[in-house]
Amino acid sequence: MQFETLPGFREFYPEACARRNHIFGCWRSVARAFNFLEYDAPVLEPLELYIEKSGEEIVGQLFNFEDRGGRAVALRPEMTPSLARLIGAKANSLKRPVKWFNIGEHYRYERPQKGRLRAFYQLNVDILGEQGPAADAELITLLCQSLKSFGLNNSDFKIRLSDRDLWLLMLAAEGLDEAGSASVLGIIDKLERTDRTKTIERLSSILGDEAEDFLGRIEEAIAIDDFDTLRSYIKNLPLEGDLAAVANARIEEWSQLLRNLKASGVGDFIQIDLGIVRGLAYYTGFVFEAFEASGEGRALAGGGRYDALVKKLGGPDIPAVGFAMGDVTLVDLLESKSLIPKYIQSPDFIAIIGGEGERAVALADAAQLRAVGYQIEYPFKNQGFAKQFKLANQSGARFALIYGSEELERGVVKVRDLSKGSEVEIPRDQLLLQVPTLLEGGIESK
Numbered sequence: 001m002q003f004e005t006l007p008g009f010r011e012f013y014p015e016a017c018a019r020r021n022h023i024f025g026c027w028r029s030v031a032r033a034f035n036f037l038e039y040d041a042p043v044l045e046p047l048e049l050y051i052e053k054s055g056e057e058i059v060g061q062l063f064n065f066e067d068r069g070g071r072a073v074a075l076r077p078e079m080t081p082s083l084a085r086l087i088g089a090k091a092n093s094l095k096r097p098v099k100w101f102n103i104g105e106h107y108r109y110e111r112p113q114k115g116r117l118r119a120f121y122q123l124n125v126d127i128l129g130e131q132g133p134a135a136d137a138e139l140i141t142l143l144c145q146s147l148k149s150f151g152l153n154n155s156d157f158k159i160r161l162s163d164r165d166l167w168l169l170m171l172a173a174e175g176l177d178e179a180g181s182a183s184v185l186g187i188i189d190k191l192e193r194t195d196r197t198k199t200i201e202r203l204s205s206i207l208g209d210e211a212e213d214f215l216g217r218i219e220e221a222i223a224i225d226d227f228d229t230l231r232s233y234i235k236n237l238p239l240e241g242d243l244a245a246v247a248n249a250r251i252e253e254w255s256q257l258l259r260n261l262k263a264s265g266v267g268d269f270i271q272i273d274l275g276i277v278r279g280l281a282y283y284t285g286f287v288f289e290a291f292e293a294s295g296e297g298r299a300l301a302g303g304g305r306y307d308a309l310v311k312k313l314g315g316p317d318i319p320a321v322g323f324a325m326g327d328v329t330l331v332d333l334l335e336s337k338s339l340i341p342k343y344i345q346s347p348d349f350i351a352i353i354g355g356e357g358e359r360a361v362a363l364a365d366a367a368q369l370r371a372v373g374y375q376i377e378y379p380f381k382n383q384g385f386a387k388q389f390k391l392a393n394q395s396g397a398r399f400a401l402i403y404g405s406e407e408l409e410r411g412v413v414k415v416r417d418l419s420k421g422s423e424v425e426i427p428r429d430q431l432l433l434q435v436p437t438l439l440e441g442g443i444e445s446k
Contacts (some may be wrong), residue, residue: 001023008110008119020327022332022340022343023327024121028099028103036100039101041360042076044073045082049081049082053282061110062108063075063109072246074293079106079124080124080126080309087315088316091318098128099126102124104124106122115298125139125324126139127139128318130321133256136305140261141260141289147290150334154293155293157292158271159269160273161288165286166250171185173238174214180279221275227254230272234250235248254399278303284304284306284307286305287302287427290325292301300325300326300330301324301325303321303322304321306320306322312315346395348369348376349374349397350377351376351377351379354403355405358404361428376401377395398418398419398442399415399438401415402414402415402416412428419442420443422443422444
């Protein structure tokens with residue numbers, strides 16, 4: 001019986017694993033360049049942790065079950081709840097701001113489709129304990145640099161930037177209360193994917209006969225794509241008293257955010273787009289998504305402020321901002337741009353062994369080379385020199401270490417540069433000392 005991989009899951013043969021590790025390497029390198037610390041958390045968590053964050057409706061999207069101890073548990077669909085739990089447990093002892101990142105596998109029980117699988121890897125990057133827009137700018141800059149590290153540029157992706165705080169102000173100007181605003185934001189989040197007539201129908205349940213006119217004003221706001229127009233739009237809202245002061249302060253925070261992004265060299269990647277509201281209710285301020293700038297226009301990453309979540313999950317009241325980037329749509333984009341290098345793992349050295357008498361000497365040298373980090377291969381069985389050299393040339397190794405009876409008698413190893421065909425003899429007790437020079441310059445032909 002031939003077993004098959006479960007739907008929505010992937011296996012990683014060596015070439016695919018090398019590609020995955022390339023993605024991880026770029027993510028990790030950029031996060032560390034911004035001085036973020038790597039952390040990890042259990043892949044299995046209490047089901048209640050996700051219900052508390054997202055509501056009962058999340059259960060149908062999870063791999064969840066009752067374990068042998070009678071506990072309701074789930075495979076993690078995202079990292080943010082686990083992070084909030086970790087931060088809450090040690091909040092008083094952590095130096096702020098907390099700058100952490102994670103690369104891990106996540107699981108969602110949903111229908112597999114292009115760009116969406118049941119098991120996927122994500123880069124999660126978060127800053128906790130910093131209230132101002134400087135932290136938002138830092139994360140958006142890191143997101144840009146992560147995508148740029150793969151060879152992508154501003155013709156390949158854009159960061160669409162929005163603000164739930166501004167939306168709440170605009171909806172307050174329309175006379176909506178907190179509950180009504182939350183419902184409308186859920187509708188706005190689906191505007192791009194919903195027929196206009198259907199959207200008006202949904203708004204009518206909240207606004208009655210005003211729904212179509214209201215949608216027109218919403219579409220006017222969503223059409224704003226530059227800061228000067230946004231500032232004028234907000235200043236002209238019919239806000240009074242405290243709300244007017246809040247609006248002015250928020251515009252100043254927008255100004256600071258955009259200045260920081262420009263100074264960090266990523267201003268050309270930023271696109272103001274109030275159509276991005278991030279449907280999850282726990283977002284509290286600036287929100288952003290990275291999108292393909294051409295082709296299918298798929299989302300590559302998303303995040304924003306979630307200042308109330310850590311407290312909601314039992315921790316202290318601590319501001320937070322973060323984003324997640326998945327590997328599935330990213331790999332699709334990089335492949336379409338031919339930006340994933342082909343990895344071929346080849347040894348530094350391959351040993352050519354004359355016979356059993358020479359094998360013990362070759363294995364001793366191989367052990368020394370491996371102990372200091374060099375990659376070395378040798379044949380498990382005795383073979384003729386001709387076959388061994390043929391295999392050596394096919395292996396991709398840079399050098400062959402030749403162990404024949406004559407070399408053994410003279411206490412040397414013959415080293416052949418397989419790309420040039422040139423050779424040099426090295427005393428065995430000098431091999432480790434001379435290897436760095438060999439790898440740097442090769443062997444000159446005589």
